[in-house]
Amino acid sequence: MNAARPYGPFRVETAAFADACSELLAVREAVFVVEQNVPVEEERDAHDPRCLHAIARDRAGKPIGTGRLVPPTAADAPAHVGRMAVLRDWRGAGVGDALLHALLRQARERGWNDIVLNAQVSAQSFYARHGFVPVGERFIEAGIEHQAMRRRIDRPQAIEGTDAAVAATAAIVRHARRRLHVYSRELDPGLLDAPRVLDAMRELCTRGDGIQVQVLLQDAAAPQRALAPLLALAQRLPSVIAFREIADPVDRAYPSAYLANDDGGYYFRALGHRLDGEAETGAPGLARQLAEHFRPVWERSRPCTEYRTLGL
Known part of the structure; x- marks a missing residue:
């Protein structure tokens, strides 16, 4: 024993x-x-x-x-x-x-x-x-x-199909300590609005402890038109969840999408319009690389002020 x-x-x-x-x-x-x-x-x-x-x-x-x-x-x-x-x-x-x-x-x-x-x-x-x-x-x-x-x-877990993508995303969200970076094309319908992901996001964002969720979008209008549930959550918690739209043409050409937390977890998709990719919950080096890619793009992107007045 x-x-x-x-x-x-x-x-x-x-x-x-x-x-x-x-x-x-x-x-x-x-x-x-x-x-x-x-x-x-x-x-x-x-x-x-x-x-x-x-x-x-x-x-x-x-x-x-x-x-x-x-x-x-x-x-x-x-x-x-x-x-x-x-x-x-x-x-x-x-x-x-x-x-x-x-x-x-x-x-x-x-x-x-x-x-x-x-x-x-x-x-x-x-x-x-x-x-x-x-x-x-x-x-x-x-x-x-x-x-x-x-x-x-x-090594990274291969992610194939919606069920695996939802499971990986919910795990990355739940394991975040205080920071979660989300790089998405248009808030990924079928993924970021999945009930398990929304539950994980709600749990994270209401935990306190200075949680910050930053979401970068290539197309801010699409989730607004679709009344994406995550926007409603952000409207209730504006100090926790922030959205920005990518403005620089060079940044807009970036083909991938990802989530990365500050606990060594990430889910990376080489082609942002597909769910296939790879994920790990214990890879601080790779998660840090994604966060380092995220930060300068965030700084030169425009705040989605229109989300604050959505009639949701």
């Missing part, structure tokens, strides 16, 4: 299945078998003995959450995060985040850089916050709708 990491009212440690079998299975049975009605024969499998397990305990040492990491089956195969379970009374306290961090840390230390998981659809946004993007169609497993998700922890 590895050293525990404290997280206030609980701690997380990694363990071999043989050392913590009864505790791991007790949490999983309470969540999956009792609460979600998953048959016990489907909940348990032959992978457990060869997995790396994470276990969360309260101050008294009682197990309150679990997760496991299935090793790759070949050199080019992914590792698999699974059996993530937190007791009902501890949900919303950060236990799941700490368990996932512990598993990803173990994967990184072993060079297992390609990570996949099958998320229950109700938990999809949780994994998206941690840089996982959806892959393929949803499916039913143990009577519950699931979504396959994937994350690279050694």
Whole structure:
């Protein structure tokens, strides 16, 4: 059993299945078998003995959450995060985040850089916050709708399709500390107005702590005509969200689009009219490069004063 990491009212440690079998299975049975009605024969499998397990305990040492990491089956195969379970009374306290961090840390230390998981659809946004993007169609497993998700922890994650783009954008927004830069052609309909992205933006902008969101547009009139929801949010929070329209002809020729936060996260699209691109949540150097590109363009662009009087 590895050293525990404290997280206030609980701690997380990694363990071999043989050392913590009864505790791991007790949490999983309470969540999956009792609460979600998953048959016990489907909940348990032959992978457990060869997995790396994470276990969360309260101050008294009682197990309150679990997760496991299935090793790759070949050199080019992914590792698999699974059996993530937190007791009902501890949900919303950060236990799941700490368990996932512990598993990803173990994967990184072993060079297992390609990570996949099958998320229950109700938990999809949780994994998206941690840089996982959806892959393929949803499916039913143990009577519950699931979504396959994937994350690279050694290089950018390829973003293909709307679902992956929305997940990446919401993650970049949520992980911003105080600064978020958005470089867009016309506020990206279908992306920046997606409910999950708007929820993330609303959460960020109402957090306080001097948050600043700066949005550069090549065409300011298009989102105004479309009554883009982000404009309504900006009108309620004018000191937090600011818009400018690119004026310099050289800047207007820039073909790409991106988001970059001050926590090392970015989502870059080489062709700004397409959603295909790449994203990372732990790449401070690349995020900084995008911010450095953004700042001078922002300074020579014109404020969108017309947005302040929109009748939304």
